[in-house]
Amino acid sequence: MPSTAVPRTINALAAGEVALIAAIDPAGQAPDAAIRLCELGFDEGVPVEILHRAPFGGDPIAVRVGNMVVALRRDMAGLIEVAA
Amino acid sequence: MNAPVLNLARSPVVALVGNPNAGKTSLFNALTGSRQKVGNYPGVTVERKAGRLALPDGRVCDLIDLPGTYSLSPRSPDEAVTRDAIFGRIAGEKPLDAIVAVIDATNLRNHLRFVLELKPLGLPLVVALNMVDLAARDGIGIDAARLSALIGLPVVETVAVRKRGLEALGQALAAGIGDAAPALPVVAAGDLKALQKQARQIANAVETATGSARRWSQRIDGVVLHPLAGPLLLGLILFFMFQAVFSWAEAPMGWIEAGIAALQAAMAGALPPGILLSLINDGVLAGVGAVVVFLPQILILFAFIIALEQSGYMARAAFLMDRLMAGVGLNGRAFIPLLSSFACAIPGIMATRTIDSPRDRLTTILIAPLMTCSARLPVYAVVIGAFIPARAVGPFGLQGLVLFILYLAGILGALLAAFVLRRTVTKGSAPPFLLEMPKYQWPAARDMALGLYSRATAFLGRAGTIILGSTILLWALASWPQPPADADRPPIEYSLAGRIGDGLEPLFAPIGFNKEIAIALVPGMAAREVAVSALGTVYALNDVSEENADSLIQRLRSAWPLPTALAFLAWFVFAPQCISTLAITRRETASWRWPIFMFAYLFAAAYAAAGLTYHLAVAAGL
Incomplete structure (x- = not known):
């Protein structure tokens, strides 16, 4: 496991930036949410990219994960850490 | 079951299972055509769609379209039905003889994971690799034979909307279904992450070409989800x-x-x-x-x-x-x-x-x-027609x-x-809000027609029986007792409905409603628009329909002050009276508590809104 200083989440991705998922909910704060994310294809090593942000405040976001696009709110996106 | 058993072959039960957006319902429609029955599972209000499917070997099986789910751990009542049906836990339902796992060829990684979750259950399983045409359009090539070998299950390429691959699917099913019923599956504790990895490895191995998937969908999303154009559209x-x-x-x-x-x-x-x-x-x-x-x-x-x-x-x-x-x-x-x-x-x-x-x-x-x-429109139309002048306010009509x-x-x-x-x-x-955004597709005419038909019959069946029953009940309330021979008032005033209205009058007087309105609200319980014909009845018009709505408008103008009319409109924004809505709420929540609560809070809101409107209008000198 690489020990990066500050973990970066999906929320920090710039427009058009593709990153690989490093970990999902590593602190174990939301195990149920983590399972649901996993069911929708969020998993370590899978590339993700923010495609769209909703109008009026940029929440929720639409994320490309593998071959799918999934809409989720930023608080849940905060569980997904990406490699720097 | 005590039907006489003749020398008939048992009709096997086959379920379509898959992730949402795998094209499961299209496949079901293509396989069963119009020979499908829509009902309910006992105890829950999840729709049960079943049809007949003739196999190439002459057997006819019952095909069931189970609600789409991402895994065997349910999140909603719909998904729980899928799990229970697979495990044969639904009372009154025959256990499954086989499963058709429908997977989207353009999203192999995720959908394969669910197949791997289903496989250890031990039921005969056929994989329908659906939407291979869309995959080809996106430049994705899949080696179906290799896929079949790697997962150890028969794989059939299908394009449900074009009815492609249906015969091969039937043959695979016929080969998979034995004469004896399979043992009930046991719960397999699969490790989600391990299955996910396995699914990805298999997908990588069988994909002969990885095209730029979803190119079209992403382009359309550029407009549809645009921060400005999106909401406008x-x-x-x-x-x-x-x-x-x-x-x-x-x-x-x-x-x-x-x-x-x-x-x-x-x-x-x-x-x-x-x-x-x-x-x-x-x-x-x-x-x-x-x-x-x-x-x-x-x-x-x-x-x-x-x-x-x-x-x-x-x-x-x-x-x-x-x-x-x-x-x-x-x-x-x-x-x-x-x-x-x-x-x-x-x-x-x-x-x-x-x-x-x-x-x-x-x-x-x-x-x-x-x-x-x-149903509120006829009420609004009559009252607005009677009391709101048809003049222009800027570019709009008042x-x-x-x-x-x-x-x-x-x-x-x-x-x-x-x-x-x-x-x-x-x-x-x-x-959490977590929603897959499926790729864009043209709606298929057959799926539209079948969907429309099943929803229309569901509406007519459920609402029809309730509304019909309650209309007859309220008709009885409005018809008995009969008026005396020397009656000088409209007959409804002598009836039970009229007396209930009389009793309600003091309750409604503070919000500006007169006795006639109170009486009309009673039969209006059946459906909101019935209030219009009920007003016609209390104002002694024989038949209020399109042609003589004008005469009701004339009568209301002379009978109601403007604040009363406005209060009546405000009442109908919240109006609790619709027996069918309350009945469907009772069904869907499986308790009396929520329809009663719904009625009470809507009544309170309608009362407050009407009262506020009435007194503001009076204070404003209208």
Whole structure:
């Protein structure tokens, strides 16, 4: 496991930036949410990219994960850490 | 089962299982055509879709379309049915003999994971690799033979919307289903992450070409989800939809009304005046008419909703609306049921089944009646026609503006109600909003037609029986006791309904309602628009229909002061009276508590709104 200083989440991705998922909910704060994310294809090593942000405040976001696009709110996106 | 057993081959039960958006329902429609039956699972209100499928070896199996799910760990009542059906745990349902796992060829990685979760169950399993045409369009090539070898299951390439691969699927099923029923599957504790990795490895191994998938969908999303263009487009679509619902339905609704009126006239000619004629004309025919007259609007609305769902746009609408819904403690998924409720709250409440959180679902059910349903329109039309002058306000007509304000008041009332409910009655943490955005697709005509047919029959069946029953009950209330021979007032005033109205009058006097309104609200319990004909009855007009609505308008003008009319409009924004909505709420929540609560809170809100409107109008000197 690489020990990066500050973990970066999906929320920090710039427009058009593709990153690989490093970990999902590593602190174990939301195990149920983590399972649901996993069911929708969020998993370590899978590339993700923010495609769209909703109008009026940029929440929720639409994320490309593998071959799918999934809409989720930023608080849940905060569980997904990406490699720097 | 005590049917005599002849020398008939057992008919095997086969279920279609798959992730949402795998094209499962299209495949079901392609396999069974119009030979399908839509019902309910016992105890739960999840739709049960079943049909017959003839196998190439002559056997005929029962094909069941199970609700889409991402895994065997259910999140919603729909998904729980899928799991229970697979494990043979539903009372009254025969255990499965085989499963067809439907997977989307353009999304192999995720959908394969679910297949790997199903495989250890031990049931005969055939994989339908669906939408291979779309995969080819995206430049994705899949080696189906290799896939079959790697997962150890038969794999059939299908294109459900074009009926491709159906024969091969039948052959694979016939080969897989034995003569004896398979043992019931046991719960397999699969490790989600391990399965996920395995699925990805297999997908990588069988994909001969990885094209730029979803190129088209991403381009369309560039406009549809654009921060500015997106909401604008959604507004335009909704505007067009409502225009269509009301203007296209006008003519067929007129025919239905004319047809019912002709039947009533024929009955009046054939039968002597009396209780029997009254029961048929004012009870049965009026009751049937009250339901059927909304069918054109409901069909048009459903056609739009099905097209929006099948094209993949609905998920985008939920995405765009999520922020607004989050503000009152709901999420974007509640948008679709609420949209349906503009035609009628009954299909809207039925559509809440897809909402995974019970609290969210309950809140959505409770606020659905606040969406201005089409049954309020006749009431609005008569009162606005009588009291709101048809003059122009800027570029708009004042009457249209008032109608718009009434719609808006309903929406704002619903948002406010949700806000309060989520903090009190349905308190609890909001569930996460997590929604797959499917790729865009043209809605297939066959799927549209079958979807429309099943929803229309569900509406007629459920609403029809309830409305018909309650109309007959209220007809009886309004007809007994009969007026004395020397009656000088309209007969309804002597009836039970009239007496209930008399009793209610003191309650309604503070909000400016007179005795006639109180009486009209009683039969108006059946359906809101019945209040119009009930007003006609109390104001001693024999028959209030399109032709003599004008005379009711004249009567109301002379009988009601303006503040009363405005209070009546405000009442109907919240109006609790619709027995069918309460009955469907009782079914969907499986308790009496929530329909009673719904009635009480809507009544309180309607009372407050009408009272406030009345006193403000009086104070303003109107």
